Amino acid sequence: MVKAKSWKIAKLFDGVPKDEDLQLVEEDLPGLKDGEMLIEAVYLTVDPYMRVMLETNGKVGDTMMGEQISKVIESKNKDYPVGTIVRTHSGWRSRTIVSADACRRMPELGDLSLSTALGVMGMPGMTAFFGFLEICSPKEGEVVVVSGAAGAVGSLVGQIAKIKGCKVIGFAGDEEKCKWIKSLGFDCVYNYKKVKIDDALKEAAPEGVDCYFDNVGGEFTLSVLKNMKLFGRMSICGQISQYNATEKLKAELPFPMILFKQLLVQGFIVMRWYNRWAEGEKQMSQWIREVNK
């Protein structure tokens, strides 16, 4: 009998998730049927969106959601022999029985670490690529602001903006993160816990902000709004400042500013571009190769 370990939801999250909201359990897996494979997790991922998805779709007893990179360790499917590496949405489990339709295409990784298939070459990478380029349409010389700039998505948005010839202003929450994103090439970096957003933007973007890639929401986003240029674009990717909130934040409504500055504000979930991922993966892998030269 094959054993698997799985993190289950023991209690629905209320505010910040706590250790006891999840429980590690051991399961017995049945034998494989024709066409099935037994896979073993190599990398699991934890992403901010999960917090929100669980709030609306989660229930006690579910396996914690998430993508994983795994290796086929037993197979009754000739297309997926033992040793094949696959990407699946199996959640936080050590071993899983899957059929071919649960296995997703791997990006072309070359000599990159397998873990990048969950990062720069995976969902966060495609989020940065499509969410920034398709919505913000950045032009050379424009000013780009990124919040959550040291995150899996934000750090890539900043680098893509630099490749596009923009001035990039990043905000992160501690000195170490700030130092790291500065080393990635961000032009101006601020610890949002130590500055007023408005003061920082007046200093770094005295003529205003063309593009804002929003990972955090809340009052932060309102402060950026006030500093947007006419015809600015705001890509709403995340609202992490609100995910653990137990009460909805009340603040000044942004619509008058959206009107008079003629802003475009668009929210997105990256799967809307799933049919174009090959294009994103190709460009990202090319940029990574250029950087690593």
Place this chain on the structure above:
Amino acid sequence: MVKAKSWKIAKLFDGVPKDEDLQLVEEDLPGLKDGEMLIEAVYLTVDPYMRVMLETNGKVGDTMMGEQISKVIESKNKDYPVGTIVRTHSGWRSRTIVSADACRRMPELGDLSLSTALGVMGMPGMTAFFGFLEICSPKEGEVVVVSGAAGAVGSLVGQIAKIKGCKVIGFAGDEEKCKWIKSLGFDCVYNYKKVKIDDALKEAAPEGVDCYFDNVGGEFTLSVLKNMKLFGRMSICGQISQYNATEKLKAELPFPMILFKQLLVQGFIVMRWYNRWAEGEKQMSQWIREVNK
């Protein structure tokens, strides 16, 4: 000596404008120089945007702003003989001395009243045409909500949406207005003073709203947001519920909804499409002719 009457700003508006904020004065106009014309106003216009513009740009002593349709009554410009009808931004004045570069092109009016050059064939018409079609991109069968639906812009947006094959839900502020927009072909009409917006939308758009043309802002817009469909579009044209406000409204921030519903929210001022007005005027005049057949 030629006399002119002019409404001047006597006091900057504070909250709802009052009679005494404006003052009617008589002026002496000088003689015409070569190239100039003396025009007499035939129609003046008053539009909601003026309230906001005056707040930021107005000063005591200014002539009240606005477009007018006028007739040349004396001329030292052979291209503009006496009797020529022109459209100018001369504000609320009876007579004005202008040069050719202050006269704007008239739309093709055919047998329409001259006043339409300030309405359906003028700025409000182009606002409805471009602001709705370019931002909302309505498709046949979609559900369109219009606030301020009995206004110069909103009433046109609803009619354009009907021409495009949409289901149109309009909100206005009294029974007479509601009756009128119903007679224009709106599918569902509500007096927003007598219903809860949310209840009305649940009834008229149980599957959600695809396009929202926003003239009013505030809590109204938040209620529509909550009823938007995935991938909905919101054209932010006016915020009239806020123009006379002396304090900024605080309410739930819309960004999480914009994100998870993947909405596009865009503010605009119609002059961004000024180079395309001929296109808008042509289509509008064609539609008017079809309706009047």
